[in-house]
Amino acid sequence: MDKRKVILLQILLLALVLLGWEFSVRLGWVDAFFFSKPSDIAARVYEWFRTGEVYRHLWITLTETVLAFLSGTIAGIALGLWLALSPTASAVLDPFLKALNSVPRVILAPIFTLWFGLGIASKVALGFSLVFFIAFFNTYQGIREVSPVILANARMLGAAKGQLLRHVYLPSATSWILSSLRSSVGFAVIGAVVGEYLGASAGLGYVISQAEGVFDTTSVFAGIVVLAAFVVILDIGVSLIEKRLLVWRPTPDQEGGTV
Amino acid sequence: MEMNDQAADAAIELSGISQRFGEYTAVQNVNLKVAPGEFVAVVGPTGCGKSTLLNVIAGLRQPAAGSVKVFGEPLRGLNRRAGYLFQQDALLPWKTALENAALGLTFNGAQQKDSRSLARAWLAKVGLSGFENRYPHELSGGMRKRVALAQVLIMDPKILLMDEPFSALDIQTRQLMENELLRLWQEDQKSVLFVTHDLEEAIALADRVIVMSAGPASRPIGDFAIELTRPRDVTEIRLTEDFLKVHREVWALLREEVMRAHGQA
Numbered sequence: 001m002d003k004r005k006v007i008l009l010q011i012l013l014l015a016l017v018l019l020g021w022e023f024s025v026r027l028g029w030v031d032a033f034f035f036s037k038p039s040d041i042a043a044r045v046y047e048w049f050r051t052g053e054v055y056r057h058l059w060i061t062l063t064e065t066v067l068a069f070l071s072g073t074i075a076g077i078a079l080g081l082w083l084a085l086s087p088t089a090s091a092v093l094d095p096f097l098k099a100l101n102s103v104p105r106v107i108l109a110p111i112f113t114l115w116f117g118l119g120i121a122s123k124v125a126l127g128f129s130l131v132f133f134i135a136f137f138n139t140y141q142g143i144r145e146v147s148p149v150i151l152a153n154a155r156m157l158g159a160a161k162g163q164l165l166r167h168v169y170l171p172s173a174t175s176w177i178l179s180s181l182r183s184s185v186g187f188a189v190i191g192a193v194v195g196e197y198l199g200a201s202a203g204l205g206y207v208i209s210q211a212e213g214v215f216d217t218t219s220v221f222a223g224i225v226v227l228a229a230f231v232v233i234l235d236i237g238v239s240l241i242e243k244r245l246l247v248w249r250p251t252p253d254q255e256g257g258t259v
Numbered sequence: 260m261e262m263n264d265q266a267a268d269a270a271i272e273l274s275g276i277s278q279r280f281g282e283y284t285a286v287q288n289v290n291l292k293v294a295p296g297e298f299v300a301v302v303g304p305t306g307c308g309k310s311t312l313l314n315v316i317a318g319l320r321q322p323a324a325g326s327v328k329v330f331g332e333p334l335r336g337l338n339r340r341a342g343y344l345f346q347q348d349a350l351l352p353w354k355t356a357l358e359n360a361a362l363g364l365t366f367n368g369a370q371q372k373d374s375r376s377l378a379r380a381w382l383a384k385v386g387l388s389g390f391e392n393r394y395p396h397e398l399s400g401g402m403r404k405r406v407a408l409a410q411v412l413i414m415d416p417k418i419l420l421m422d423e424p425f426s427a428l429d430i431q432t433r434q435l436m437e438n439e440l441l442r443l444w445q446e447d448q449k450s451v452l453f454v455t456h457d458l459e460e461a462i463a464l465a466d467r468v469i470v471m472s473a474g475p476a477s478r479p480i481g482d483f484a485i486e487l488t489r490p491r492d493v494t495e496i497r498l499t500e501d502f503l504k505v506h507r508e509v510w511a512l513l514r515e516e517v518m519r520a521h522g523q524a
């Protein structure tokens with residue numbers, strides 16, 4: 001499939017939807033009060049960036065996302081390592097972790113607000129509760145799947161415990177951990193935005209919830225557009241890291257190599 | 260007088276080794292000696308317990324009974340005198356050929372500069388100059404085996420354990436590697452225990468061929484000295500009259516075991 005053709009078709013599709021939306025509002029087929037229209041939304045986004053008022057909210061949301069992502073990932077990986085390498089701890093903690101993970105996190109949001117206040121901390125906690133389990137389960141699985149032969153070989157070559165961790169267990173689990181990073185970023189954003197949406201004084205979630213409060217659909221959509229762009233940029237960042245860390249992995253079409 | 264002459268001790272000495280997996284007895288009462296500098300091949304039907312024996316000698320598995328002595332000393336924990344070339348691919352896929360070859364030195368805390376230059380030299384010895392920066396998936400099966408060989412030999416082990424190292428290779432690559440192995444072994448006579456299910460390979464390489472019986476409760480049932488001249492070329496030696504004579508002799512015994520193993524399967 002020609003890549004340029006795909007991109008061209010994608011642009012065409014987007015233009016078609018936006019034009020359809022724009023003109024159905026302009027021609028009075030749907031109500032601008034409920035649906036706003038693309039030109040207004042674009043103007044609103046432009047306005048936010050021109051006056052600079054959106055930067056503060058973006059910054060807050062970004063901070064919450066990054067903190068939730070980092071703390072959740074690090075804690076998840078650490079617990080994943082520990083449980084994967086210690087069968088007793090894993091057997092004891094397994095049911096508790098499963099139970100905790102089954103709790104819908106949105107329900108926890110008000111409690112976190114109660115505990116940590118209206119500021120950044122409660123949003124980070126919500127994001128953490130989502131990211132942590134993804135990082136944990138993937139690390140655990142990744143470590144468990146380390147090939148016993150590779151492990152035996154490294155031990156025969158003289159690897160000490162710490163060296164096994166660094167040269168064998170962690171690299172082996174990276175593809176699992178990295179694949180979890182993509183979804184982790186998404187969940188960190190969800191934690192931040194949902195937290196802001198439910199009670200905050202700044203952030204993209206707050207902006208959207210304020211706009212909804214006064215039925216300002218243009219601002220609601222503008223907020224969604226900015227949020228979507230924000231997530232796409234983060235996702236690109238993560239896939240760049242992923243590419244760098246996984247250079248050793250065969251792509252599907254080069255499996256096997258040359259004889 | 261007390262015996263403290265190193266040369267008198269066997270490199271490997273197994274006495275009464277048994278190994279069970281649950282109810283299944285894989286090997287029973289195995290006695291085996293490998294002298295310093297000796298090249299011993301072990302043949303036997305698939306599943307008779309050859310890999311199990313190597314794992315016991317490597318210290319990766321505790322035997323259910325019996326003792327392992329390495330240069331006269333009882334083996335405790337991993338066998339630090341032995342290098343082990345596994346039957347399966349055991350390179351780290353996330354390290355290049357060079358990093359893989361240098362792995363043991365890295366674990367020993369060697370300077371990166373030193374370990375790299377030594378690894379480069381070893382890759383050259385196994386014919387892989389120019390492939391230093393390839394990842395395992397970018398190498399052919401034969402090349403990966405060579406990296407694995409360099410990875411083991413760079414540590415200069417006094418004992419070399421090899422588990423069907425060339426069985427997955429095509430016949431040309433295989434004979435090339437066999438000759439290379441003989442050349443490297445002759446450079447500094449290590450004690451080699453070479454496991455294979457290929458009798459021709461065993462005879463072409465070894466000083467002594469040991470035949471294991473079919474499982475369960477497998478044990479050595481034949482011990483043949485191979486008095487073919489050295490240095491050998493594995494391709495040419497197969498065509499000599501002496502080779503064929505030994506081959507007939509050993510095959511007469513091995514064949515029964517192979518049939519027995521088949522009959523059970």
Ligand SMILES: Nc1ncnc2c1ncn2[C@@H]1O[C@H](COP(=O)(O)OP(=O)(O)O)[C@@H](O)[C@H]1O
Nearest residue numbers: 280285303304305306307308309310311312474
């Ligand atoms: N980890 C294990 N658990 C259970 N059975 C095993 C295990 N390893 C080997 N066996 C059994 O022990 C026997 C010998 O295995 P192995 O040493 O791998 O044979 P070989 O290397 O001669 O082909 C086989 O019957 C095999 O099924």
Ligand SMILES: [Mg+2]
Nearest residue numbers: 309310346422
């Ligand atoms: Mg085997």
